[in-house]
Amino acid sequence: MPRRRKGKAGARKKRNQTSADSKRHKSVQEAAVVGDESPSCSSVLEGDPQRPSATEASSTSQGSWRPLSTTITSSGALDTRSDKGDGSQDKEHSCSSEVPSPETSCTDLLATQLDLLEQFLLCKYEMQEPILKDDMLKIVGEITQDQFADIMKTASDRIEAVFAVDLKEVDSSNHVYNLVSKLKLPNNGRVYAGNGLPKTGLLMNILGLIFMKGNCATEEDIWKFLNMLEVYAGREHFIYGEPKKLITKDLVQLQYLEYRQVPDSDPPRYDFLWGPRARAETSKMQVLEFLAKGGDTVPSALPFWYEEALRDEERARAIEAVRAATGATAGHDITAPASSTPNGV
Template identity: 60%
Template sequence: SCQNKHRARERRQQAQVEPQNLVGAQAIVGMGEEFPSSLSSCKFSCRTPLDEKAILLVQFLLRKNNLRESITKEDMIKHVIKKHKKHFTEILRKASELMVLAFGIEVKEVNPTTHCYALVSKFQRTSDGRLRGEEIMPKTGLLMTILCVIFMKGNCATEEDVWEVLNVMGIYAGRKHFIHGDPKKLITQDLVQERYLEYRQVPNSDPPRYEFLWGPRAHAETSKMKVLEFLANIHDTVPSAFPSWYEEALRDEEERARARFAAMLRTSALANVHSGGSGRHSFSHLQ
């Protein structure tokens, strides 16, 4: 079952991931202080006043960007951070991590003299890399975060696992979100209908419990390595900083390469049959 698989997976990961890599792994729970296998121990009560300020700062940054207004350190302190001014760097760091996790956007200082900032996509670059308000695609970062949780949980994550992470990011089932609207509908219906996620009942669960897997469209449009790169980028490290997941991602890349090559062979063979050729020169471009 999913639960047994991901418990075994967690035990292997706890044994393999070096202590210095825990900081990177913490990114998946936003501002949580626990390793992903201990998500259940980090409830909403874990959040500190600085965490709350970081969430407010995310909302402030998105509003400023949507209005095409400049984003300055002075404004952030004046309107959001206020008495926590001495913790500006830490609050901005937390907010930046949430922006990447939720929206796939990073906060960049574009003018160190005036302390002006801009929102920059980690996925789609424009000529100057900056984002206009309408270009922000909220589902991108949220989906990547969920796919990351599923991967880290042994390719199958319970609904509780997913909501534990989203709760730390300030996203709750049954509570309208200022960006995502109805989060539960988004992840259990919209993303499922779009085939990015698979949402199914845990076998033999009574009362019924549910779990998430990657959907066929997620497998087609991204990969375990890309999801691991997403996690690594959040903390300016590399995928190999997470050994067990990196090894699995490498195996996945190899399997994908073999599948692509096999598909290419089939396509070339069919084309050769239809053209009536002998096939001797079908793969000359590979030599």
């Protein structure tokens, strides 16, 4: 049967009916996140009949992304697909009534395996439980080691493109894995203590927006972007909590963002810049790679920002080389901007 799509109206409901439909900013990857109450991890191992749909990465043109919708379904997994009109939905419905070919059946099986593995990995992260290879093998069924490696890599890549967490083996003797935040946010990317999904992807998107806005984004720019993700100031979000507190207080206090008043502005207006910890823990190139991966493209497809990121990389290498040659201590911020970028990124 064709999967039932959630409408935009669901985004206005409470946690058990949260949904979002993302639209792309002209120059920054935007992923909407949708979800319901947290699932139990055991339901994945048992085979939840309401399995999520497969992820379909959107293709891109140079310098921009096509609209993409990223969903965390009620089962806890990702559903990422290009926005389509009613015609494509009719096509989906008509195709579902056709007798599947062996090739189609194989593709559907692969999609199911990927979906269930994504759901399982996110659930384990949310519940702060170790991820065992044996449990992952139970999810995907009887397949070869090479097939399992391919499926695990694809599932982890799709999660990474949304949440900015990497699947890493933390205990090779017992084959134990964990999803690890790309930035050293507290609680492995959750920011707040307790269970929950990572905030790292949201922060990486904001850093990308600041970068692409000339290294300084207005508060209006930030909320215009976040509203496209159906993330609103003062409205509780099932992943991010109260977003304004997270962005203007928590991430500022953690020094990942700088939130400064525009001089002589009346009424007061504010800008966002990269904070010192963002500059220390990531780079423009890494942020661009994250944005490009989410848009199914490569950083060089965005030449203007790619060239700026390359210049920063070359400058950082040059500073490191000088330090190595002179024996200088690491007391200075090597990721600090060149004089041509006065906004501090």
